[in-house]
Amino acid sequence: xxxxxxxxxxxxxxxxxxxxxxxxxxxxxxxxxxxxxxxxxxxxxxxxxxxxxxxxxxxxxxxxxxxxxxxxxxxxxxxxxxxxxxxxxxxxxxxxxxxxxxxxxxxxxxxxxxxxxxxxxxxxxxxxxxxxxxxxxxxxxxxxxxxxxxxxxxxxx
Numbered sequence: 001x002x003x004x005x006x007x008x009x010x011x012x013x014x015x016x017x018x019x020x021x022x023x024x025x026x027x028x029x030x031x032x033x034x035x036x037x038x039x040x041x042x043x044x045x046x047x048x049x050x051x052x053x054x055x056x057x058x059x060x061x062x063x064x065x066x067x068x069x070x071x072x073x074x075x076x077x078x079x080x081x082x083x084x085x086x087x088x089x090x091x092x093x094x095x096x097x098x099x100x101x102x103x104x105x106x107x108x109x110x111x112x113x114x115x116x117x118x119x120x121x122x123x124x125x126x127x128x129x130x131x132x133x134x135x136x137x138x139x140x141x142x143x144x145x146x147x148x149x150x151x152x153x154x155x156x157x
Contacts, residue, residue, distance in 0.1 A: 046109055052088030052122055061088065061124050070146035072131045072139055073108070076124040077150055087112045088124040095127060104131055111143045123147075 052058060065078035080086060089108050091101040104127040112123070134142070 046087060046113065049082070050084055050086055050112075052086045052124065057122070058088055058090070058124060061122050065122070065124070066150065068146045068149055070142045072128055072134050072142045073146070074126040074128070075143075075146050076126070077147075078122045080120050080122045082120050085112075085117045085119070085121045085123060088122070090124055090126045092126070095129060095131070100132065107131070107136075107139065111139060114140070115144055115147070117147060 052061070061076050061078045065076040068075045068077060087109065089105045091104045091108075093101070095101050095104055108125045108127060112125075117123070131139070
């Protein structure tokens with residue numbers, strides 16, 4: 001028996017557990033029936049083409065877009081020349097620590113996924129502190145009502 005060969009199997013199992021993408025075909029990372037079979041690549045995330053990532057894009061939307069204030073969030077909306085709507089989130093430190101800001105971003109992404117606009121728009125959402133005190137149905141209603149006001153805001157301008 002070679003030195004360290006008894007640990008080789010343990011290291012492979014640990015590596016497969018920590019890095020599932022490195023698991024060999026046929027090896028199960030999770031035991032059968034663990035209830036984790038559904039975990040895999042993000043199927044319901046927001047694709048890269050649906051994100052606003054560049055600072056210049058954010059600044060253009062702030063400058064040229066329509067500002068719509070809701071009860072729990074402020075939306076900046078600007079039509080884009082792409083085929084799909086894009087989302088940007090500005091969760092500032094005023095919201096709280098990183099845990100709260102990340103929670104706000106997750107909730108905003110969920111709102112966007114559930115209520116995607118039919119037209120090609122760039123939407124920047126700025127959550128307010130009251131965002132965390134609201135229930136999910138209240139956030140849904142506020143987001144939808146704020147987007148619905150967009151049609152009226154376009155007529156006025």
